[in-house]
Amino acid sequence: xxxxxxxxxxxxxxxxxxxxxxxxxxxxxxxxxxxxxxxxxxxxxxxxxxxxxxxxxxxxxxxxxxxxxxxxxxxxxxxxxxxxxxxxxxxxxxxxxxxxxxxxxxxxxxxxxxxxxxxxxxxxxxxxxxxxxxxxxxxxxxxxxxxxxxxxxxxxxxxxxxxxxxxxxxxxxxxxxxxxxxxxxxxxxxxxxxxxxxxxxxxxxxxxxxxxxxxxxxxxxxxxxxxxxxxxxxxxxxxxxxxxxxxxxxxxxxxxxxxxxxxxxxxxxxxxxxxxxxxxxxxxxxxxxxxxxxxxxxxxxxxxxx
Amino acid sequence: xxxxxxxxxxxxxxxxxxxxxxxxxxxxxxxxxxxxxxxxxxxxxxxxxxxxxxxxxxxxxxxxxxxxxxxxxxxxxxxxxxxxxxxxxxxxxxxxxxxxxxxxxxxxxxxxxxxxxxxxxxxxxxxxxxxxxxxxxxxxxxxxxxxxxxxxxxxxxxxxxxxxxxxxxxxxxxxxxxxxxxxxxxxxxxxxxxxxxxxxxxxxxxxxxxxxxxxxxxxxxxxxxxxxxxxxxxxxxxxxxxxxxxxxxxxxxxxxxxxxxxxxxxxxxxxxxxxxxxxxxxxxxxxxxxxxxxxxxxxxx
Numbered sequence: 001x002x003x004x005x006x007x008x009x010x011x012x013x014x015x016x017x018x019x020x021x022x023x024x025x026x027x028x029x030x031x032x033x034x035x036x037x038x039x040x041x042x043x044x045x046x047x048x049x050x051x052x053x054x055x056x057x058x059x060x061x062x063x064x065x066x067x068x069x070x071x072x073x074x075x076x077x078x079x080x081x082x083x084x085x086x087x088x089x090x091x092x093x094x095x096x097x098x099x100x101x102x103x104x105x106x107x108x109x110x111x112x113x114x115x116x117x118x119x120x121x122x123x124x125x126x127x128x129x130x131x132x133x134x135x136x137x138x139x140x141x142x143x144x145x146x147x148x149x150x151x152x153x154x155x156x157x158x159x160x161x162x163x164x165x166x167x168x169x170x171x172x173x174x175x176x177x178x179x180x181x182x183x184x185x186x187x188x189x190x191x192x193x194x195x196x197x198x199x200x201x202x203x204x205x206x207x208x209x210x211x212x213x214x215x216x217x218x219x220x221x222x223x224x225x226x227x228x229x230x231x232x233x234x235x236x237x238x239x240x241x242x243x244x245x246x247x248x249x250x251x252x253x254x255x256x257x258x259x260x261x262x263x264x265x266x267x268x269x270x271x272x273x274x275x276x277x278x279x280x281x282x283x284x285x286x287x288x289x290x291x292x293x294x295x296x297x298x299x300x301x302x303x304x305x306x
Numbered sequence: 307x308x309x310x311x312x313x314x315x316x317x318x319x320x321x322x323x324x325x326x327x328x329x330x331x332x333x334x335x336x337x338x339x340x341x342x343x344x345x346x347x348x349x350x351x352x353x354x355x356x357x358x359x360x361x362x363x364x365x366x367x368x369x370x371x372x373x374x375x376x377x378x379x380x381x382x383x384x385x386x387x388x389x390x391x392x393x394x395x396x397x398x399x400x401x402x403x404x405x406x407x408x409x410x411x412x413x414x415x416x417x418x419x420x421x422x423x424x425x426x427x428x429x430x431x432x433x434x435x436x437x438x439x440x441x442x443x444x445x446x447x448x449x450x451x452x453x454x455x456x457x458x459x460x461x462x463x464x465x466x467x468x469x470x471x472x473x474x475x476x477x478x479x480x481x482x483x484x485x486x487x488x489x490x491x492x493x494x495x496x497x498x499x500x501x502x503x504x505x506x507x508x509x510x511x512x513x514x515x516x517x518x519x520x521x522x523x524x525x526x527x528x529x530x531x532x533x534x535x536x537x538x539x540x541x542x543x544x545x546x547x548x549x550x551x552x553x554x555x556x557x558x559x560x561x562x563x564x565x566x567x568x569x570x571x572x573x574x575x576x577x578x579x580x581x582x583x584x585x586x587x588x589x590x591x592x593x594x595x596x597x598x599x600x601x602x603x604x605x606x607x
Contacts, residue, residue: 052391054549077393084391087384092323093316104312105392144388 005030005065005152005183006051012059013046013207020046022207023060028200030151031181033174035198037188037292039304043207044187045085048154051185052082065151078107081145082154083138091130095121095140098129099147106148119143119173135166142173153177155186159193171196189304191292203296210299215292222295223248225260227288228267232257233281240278245270253303260294309398310405317406321372330372331414335365339418343426354426356593359510360482362415362437366444367476367502369407370452371469377403377456378465381550390548400453400542407449408442415441436512436519439528444505447535450542454562457545458554476502487587494583499573501534507582514589523585530568537565 004027013021021043028034036044049055051062053069053076062069067076089098099112116122119139124132132140138158145153158174159167167190174197177184188194194201195215203211203218211218225248236257241250246263261267264287275282296304321327339361347353380386389399422428431437455472459465477483479493480502486494497503508527511517517524541561545554576582 054387054390074393077391080391082391084384084387087388089388090316090320090380090385092320097316097319101312101316102392105309105394 002030004028006034006185007063008047008051008060009062010060011047011050011057011062013043013050013055014058020207021050024202024204024207024209025060026202026209026212028183028185030183032199033178033184033186033197035186035188035194035201036204037191037194037198037201037296037304038204039189039302042204044204045156047204048156048185048187049084052080052154053077054084078148079150080152080154081148081150083141083145083156083158085156085160087141089129089140091128093129094126095129095132096125098140099143102144103147108149109147110149112147115143115146134162135169138162138166138170139173142170150182152183152185155184157187157189159188159190167193191296191304195292201292203292203299205296205300205302211295218292218295219290222290222298223260223262224290225249225262225294226264226290227294228259228261228264228271229284229286229288230257230259230271231255231283231285232275233283234278236278236280240274241271244274249298251297251301253297258297258303260298309394310402313394313398313402314405314409317376317402318409321376321406321410324376326375327372327410330368331410334368335361335414335418336421338364339421343422347426349426351427351429352593354422355428355430355432356510356514356589358418358422358428358431359508359513360506361418362441362513363444363480363502363506363509364477364482365414365418366411366441366505367448367482369411369445369448370455370472373403373407373449373452374455374459374465374469375462377453378459378462381456381547382461384550386548387550396543396546396548400539400546403453404446404449404539407452408445411445412441430516432513432516433518436517436521436524437509439519440505440509440512440524440531443528443531443535444509447501447531447538450535450538453542454538454545454565457542457547458558458562460550475500479503481506481586485586485590486583487590495577498576498582499569501531501569503582504530504569504572507586510589511585515592523581526572530572533568534565537568541565 006028008027009025011021011024012019024043024047036047038044046055050057051064051069053073056070064076065079069076096112096116099115103109103112116125119142121136121139121143124136129137142155142158155174159170162170171193174184178197186197198215200212200214201218202209211221213221238250238252241247241257241259244259244267246261246267247259248262249260251258259267272282293304342357342361343349343354347357419431455465455468459468479497480500481497482502486497486503486507489497504527508517508524511523544561545558
């Protein structure tokens with residue numbers, strides 16, 4: 001296998017007393033879509049912004065396209081494209097102007113007209129940035145990340161705050177880039193996004209990688225159990241829940257009993273029997289097929305909030 | 307170089323689309339112009355010519371308002387961050403602000419002169435070369451000052467407070483509103499430490515008394531404004547921050563103090579010699595002389 005296009009070894013980053021990244025390591029191969037999945041504040045953005053050369057690291061080593069993002073930042077910037085978080089463009093800059101201006105900064109480039117078409121922004125070419133909808137702004141951000149036809153793309157929370165339909169539009173765009181064999185590093189706190197788009201996922205929490213692998217691997221690793229989420233009228237001890245038939249693991253998260261079961265039908269029957277005996281009542285019951293959420297719960301004991 | 311040109315064009319375009327620009331670069335300077343020419347000079351050509359120096363100085367000094375506001379907004383809204391992931395450098399960003407400001411300020415100055423010529427019948431603008439040099443340097447220096455203000459503040463509100471604090475002494479202690487010789491002695495002494503004072507007085511000297519670019523006082527003004535402009539620009543590059551949350555470097559305070567050196571020295575010297583004050587006084591007195599300003603040119607300087 002060729003050397004990875006991105007290498008991160010034991011990365012550390014602090015802001016004052018707060019350690020945002022505490023020894024993160026991973027590598028990304030060329031043509032791969034790599035996801036950093038984790039809750040807000042897990043250190044995803046810091047990690048990505050160090051790779052982009054926007055921030056200095058406090059410890060560890062990183063290389064992107066064989067370059068050191070700090071020392072070779074000028075050379076690196078020609079090779080990468082990024083859609084950042086908490087960024088914006090001047091209110092009164094027009095869509096086409098933005099694409100033209102940003103493409104003029106690079107040695108290599110794609111035709112801005114073609115990008116405009118591809119991202120469905122033709123009708124908005126002369127619209128001021130501030131008059132664009134959230135989805136249009138995000139499409140423009142992705143188009144702008146491509147103006148230099150980069151080797152590596154960084155998408156930081158590409159669908160945060162967008163409604164489901166717009167989110168799916170963005171997924172289609174990323175899937176198309178994936179077919180073009182672009183290397184993409186993306187961060188997200190949406191499970192389905194990571195499962196659908198990423199070849200490999202690093203689950204991050206409190207500045208550390210808690211699990212890393214393909215979505216399928218990660219799910220199998222968590223035992224391939226089915227998640228049953230139960231809300232009860234009266235509180236119940238976790239111990240009692242763990243003794244139900246087929247239950248591999250039971251936890252209480254914010255008043256919801258989360259059970260992982262190898263044999264869901266048997267578990268439900270035994271749950272109902274147990275509740276009858278205890279004089280307790282079922283308020284709600286949900287069954288979810290195995291997902292990365294289960295991996296997260298298992299690794300951290302917490303839920304990954306949407 | 308290409309990035310710099312692209313950014314300059316963008317800045318000019320964005321500024322022209324901005325209403326705040328209209329206020330600071332068009333309405334305010336022309337407001338000053340008509341206030342000075344129409345009311346203070348009663349519309350007399352000689353009086354208008356005398357006041358053109360202060361009016362143009364105010365126009366040029368106003369540069370720092372718009373520039374500091376624009377840069378702080380760019381940083382606060384995360385616009386600078388977007389440029390940071392591109393190969394654009396801080397000096398591209400800063401130099402383009404200064405050049406764009408110059409491109410936008412010159413038309414206002416020229417229109418003020420045209421108003422003076424065609425509405426108030428001012429027939430001579432003294433030494434235009436001296437005037438142009440001072441205007442160009444003044445615009446650069448005060449634009450750099452705006453960039454420094456943007457770098458030492460974090461929010462638009464902070465910027466506007468600092469701008470007010472700078473603006474008030476600039477207009478009241480420099481002779482731009484009240485002639486230097488009319489100010490109380492203590493105030494005059496303070497005014498002699500301000501770059502604005504020399505911009506106002508020497509612009510007046512150039513336009514009203516036709517001072518040549520090689521005359522001693524113009525050379526001193528040009529020299530000290532140049533040094534100040536270079537120091538201030540250098541400082542703005544040192545302090546430049548792409549990210550809203552990044553800290554102001556601690557060496558900043560020392561550097562800010564260093565930019566005060568040229569006018570501190572000039573101020574001490576001027577406080578001793580009193581040249582600038584006596585010239586300001588002589589210019590004002592010559593307003594009432596029957597022969598007008600041009601009779602002065604033969605006098606020893």
